[in-house]
Amino acid sequence: xxxxxxxxxxxxxxxxxxxxxxxxxxxxxxxxxxxxxxxxxxxxxxxxxxxxxxxxxxxxxxxxxxxxxxxxxxxxxxxxxxxxxxxxxxxxxxxxxxxxxxxxxxxxxxxxxxxxxxxxxxxxxxxxxxxxxxxxxxxxxxxxxxxxxxxxxxxxxxxxxxxxxxxxxxxxxxxxxxxxxxxxxxxxxxxxxxxxxxxxxxxxxxxxxxxxxxxxxxxxxxxxxxxxxxxxxxxxxxxxxxxxxxxxxxxxxxxxxxxxxxxxxxxxxxxxxxxxxxxxxxxxxxxxxxxxxxxxxxxxxxxxxxxxxxxxxxxxxxxxxxxxxxxxxxxxxxxxxxxxxxxxxxxxxxxxxxxxxxxxxxxxxxxxxxxxxxxxxxxxxxxxxxxxxxxxxxxxxxxxxxxxxxxxxxxxxxxxxxxxxxxxxxxxxxxxxxxxxxxxxxxxxxxxxxxxxxxxxxxxxxxxxxxxxxxxxxxxxxxxxxxxxxxxxxxxxxxxxxxxxxxxxxxxxxxxxxxxxxxxxxxxxxxxxxxxxxxxxxxxxx
Numbered sequence: 001x002x003x004x005x006x007x008x009x010x011x012x013x014x015x016x017x018x019x020x021x022x023x024x025x026x027x028x029x030x031x032x033x034x035x036x037x038x039x040x041x042x043x044x045x046x047x048x049x050x051x052x053x054x055x056x057x058x059x060x061x062x063x064x065x066x067x068x069x070x071x072x073x074x075x076x077x078x079x080x081x082x083x084x085x086x087x088x089x090x091x092x093x094x095x096x097x098x099x100x101x102x103x104x105x106x107x108x109x110x111x112x113x114x115x116x117x118x119x120x121x122x123x124x125x126x127x128x129x130x131x132x133x134x135x136x137x138x139x140x141x142x143x144x145x146x147x148x149x150x151x152x153x154x155x156x157x158x159x160x161x162x163x164x165x166x167x168x169x170x171x172x173x174x175x176x177x178x179x180x181x182x183x184x185x186x187x188x189x190x191x192x193x194x195x196x197x198x199x200x201x202x203x204x205x206x207x208x209x210x211x212x213x214x215x216x217x218x219x220x221x222x223x224x225x226x227x228x229x230x231x232x233x234x235x236x237x238x239x240x241x242x243x244x245x246x247x248x249x250x251x252x253x254x255x256x257x258x259x260x261x262x263x264x265x266x267x268x269x270x271x272x273x274x275x276x277x278x279x280x281x282x283x284x285x286x287x288x289x290x291x292x293x294x295x296x297x298x299x300x301x302x303x304x305x306x307x308x309x310x311x312x313x314x315x316x317x318x319x320x321x322x323x324x325x326x327x328x329x330x331x332x333x334x335x336x337x338x339x340x341x342x343x344x345x346x347x348x349x350x351x352x353x354x355x356x357x358x359x360x361x362x363x364x365x366x367x368x369x370x371x372x373x374x375x376x377x378x379x380x381x382x383x384x385x386x387x388x389x390x391x392x393x394x395x396x397x398x399x400x401x402x403x404x405x406x407x408x409x410x411x412x413x414x415x416x417x418x419x420x421x422x423x424x425x426x427x428x429x430x431x432x433x434x435x436x437x438x439x440x441x442x443x444x445x446x447x448x449x450x451x452x453x454x455x456x457x458x459x460x461x462x463x464x465x466x467x468x469x470x471x472x473x474x475x476x477x478x479x480x481x482x483x484x485x486x487x488x489x490x491x492x493x494x495x496x497x498x499x500x501x502x503x504x505x506x507x508x509x510x511x512x513x514x515x516x517x518x519x520x521x522x523x524x525x526x527x528x529x530x531x532x533x534x535x536x537x538x539x540x541x542x
Contacts (some may be wrong), residue, residue: 018142021142021146022132022142022146025146025149025150026125026128026129026132029125029128029153030122030125033118033121033122033125033162033163034118036163036426036427037114037117037118037121037163038114038117039426039427040117040160040163040164040427040451041164041427041449041450041451041452041453041454041455041483041484041487042113042164042451042454042483042484042486042487043161043164043165043449043450043451043483044448044449044450044479044480044483045165045166045167046113046116046164046166046483047479047482047483047486048086049086049089049094049166049167050094050097050098050112050116051079051086052084052086052089052091052094053091053094053095053097053098054078054098055078055079055080055081055084055086056081056091056094056095056098056256056257057095057098057099058075058078058080058081059080059081059256060095060256063256063259081256081257087257087265087269088209088268088269089167089208090205090206090207090208090209090254090255091206091255091256092203092206092207092254092255093123093166093170093207094166095256097116097119097166100115100119101115101116108490109486109487109493110486110487110488110489110490112486113486113487114487116166117163117164120162120163120164120165120166120169120170121162121163123170123173124162124169124170124172124173125162126173127169127170127172127173127174127176127177128149128152128153128173129149130173130176130177130180131148131149131152131176131375131378131379132145132146132148132149133145133180134148134176134179134180134183134375134379135147135148135149135379135382137180137183138341138345138379138383139382139383139386144382144386147382147385148375148378148379148382150415151311151378151381151382152374152375152378154308154415154418154419154422155307155308155311155374155378156308156418156421156422156425156429156430156432157306157366157429157430157432158172158371158374159422159429160427160428160429160430161368161371161430161449164449164451165368165449167207167208168208168368168369168371168372169371170207171204171207171208171210171211171371171372172371172372172374172375174200174203174204174207174211175204175210175211175213175214175372175375176372176375177200177203177204178197178200178201178203178204178211178214179214179217179344179348179375179376180200181193181196181197181199181200181201182197182214182217182218182221182344183341183344184196184197185197185239186221186222186225186236189225189232189235189236189239189240190235190239191238191239191242193239194239194240194242194243194246195242195243195246197218197243198242198243198244198246198247198250199246199250200214201214201215201218201243201247201250202246202247202248202249202250202251202253202254203250203254205247205251205255206250206251206254206255208372209269209270210352210369210372212270213351213352213355215244215247217344217347217348217351218243220347221340221343221344222236222240224334224340224343225340228334228335228340248262251266257269279291279292280364281513282294282364282365282445283443283444283445283515284298284301284443284444284445285301285443285444286442286443288515291362291363291364292362294362294363296357298363298367299353299356299357299363299367299370300353302366302367302444303367303370303377304434305433305434305435305440305444306366306367306432306433306434307377307434308414308418308434309414309434310410310411310414310415311377311378311381312434314380314381314382314384314385315377315378315380315381315384317381317384318380318381318382318383318384318387319346319380321383321384321387322342322343322345322346322380322383325339325342326339326342326343342380342383345376345379345380345383346376346380348373348375348376349373349376349377349380350373352370352372352373353370353373356369356370365445365448365449366444366445366448385411388404388407391404392404392407392408421531424531425530425531427451428447428451428452428528428530428535430447430449430451431446431447431530431531431533431535432531433531433533436532437529437530437531437532437533438532438533440531440533441515441532441533441534442515445512446510446511446512446515446533446534446535447510447511447512447535447536448512450477450479450480450483450510450512452510452528452535452536453480453481453483453484453508453510453536454483454484454487455528455536456484456508456510456526456528456536456538457471457481457484457485457488457496457508458484458488458492459526459538460506460508460538461488461492461495461496464505464506466495467495468495468497469495469496469497469505469506470497470499470503470504470505470506471496471497471498471499471504471505471506471507471508472498472499472500472501472502472503472504472506472507472508472541473501473507473508473509473510474501474509474512474513474514475500476512476513477509477510477512477513477514478498480508480510480512481496481498481508482498485498501541504541505540505541505542506538506539506540506541507521507538507539507541508536508537508538509536509537509539510535510536511534511535511536511537518537518539521539521541522539523539524537524538524539525538525539525540526538
């Protein structure tokens, strides 16, 4: 029976050439991040995420060294773990960041958040490497793996959020690692690889609870291997016995909230899949609707309008090609390495979307909660490219070859257009839409991370030399000003006074929950637009 081995295509290129290209790609990626990480503002959730890490750090310290913890100067100001509203968020990633702050001796808010932005970029770059490895394994070539990684980097919204979103792009990398360790275990089922996969599963779950989706994928595709590969059944069963208990151990150890009542607290957290603690409005297709009443098409539409069109077209083609291959001779297709791996990609990509729809789970801010399916989305898109490439090379007619050249030119043109948009929109690649800007601005949420607040506050302080500058914003958006001042130098931070609008000299808005114009304030004295969409306006009130 066919085994789960990498697909090879042709002779393997020299290792030196591969190392040069792959090393150069990821070296440039790291340098790019080092050059850009200071440019992004503090996102809406960053302070909350950091506080969650600090609360858990206090709890761990109280469990391990209570007397030492009580002597810390800020101990009394830190809330207790129980009673905190974010206990349903794991801290496998946030807790080490808090420790890193202490080790690096950074205390001023500007230094703290710049350090955190750098670390999250490095983490997401590591996740990109995992996606490269998955692509190289699936297509049997480092070239195709590198193309998959390049498409991930040239995904504007993911690129921007890789500097300040501690949850979704980070979880995407951890989940991709879980898929990678699963594939390696299925390929050669040893107890070491089973434990490594359990570690990856537990870590992903402790970053976001949806990491538990790795469990049914592991059990389902493990059973499929047992059926198709009788020669490795004994190794699969013996090593697989270790997977579930070790995964449970990692989840509990890495999530302090579970320590005192692992089963009860985890079930409580798991229920948050299909509910949200408060109601909230979001702009979708031009209407403000409750996040508890989102239509079934919310995720597919958001995914399509925020993904480069060429990727979406290739994904549909790749999905169709998988369905066609499976429909021809299902049992034979299932017995092949490519068939089982493509089925895994489809389950990884579509399974969570269907679960969100069926469970009517609450999501918001676009489809960011499902970013972890995006590597599978790209791998299916690259599958279509891989298929078209080989058909083009096999084409004997001049018409077929000409069609191939035209298609290749259009694809390169599409990538160039995306890269150009990313440069033009910097540092607001999170505002990328595949629609015209005027339509996107009317139909969908804009800068829901409120990153542009930093630019607005800096502009006001640069153009107003007064020792104290009073700035106001919408009542529900006061956090925008608070987050914006975190990256100011201390002297500038001291000049900023955050006040209600009726006491302010300047009114700043990022249009969150207020998509319409502010006619009562007249014309803005400063405005930032991205592809024709206003995301920041400043009005002088007096």
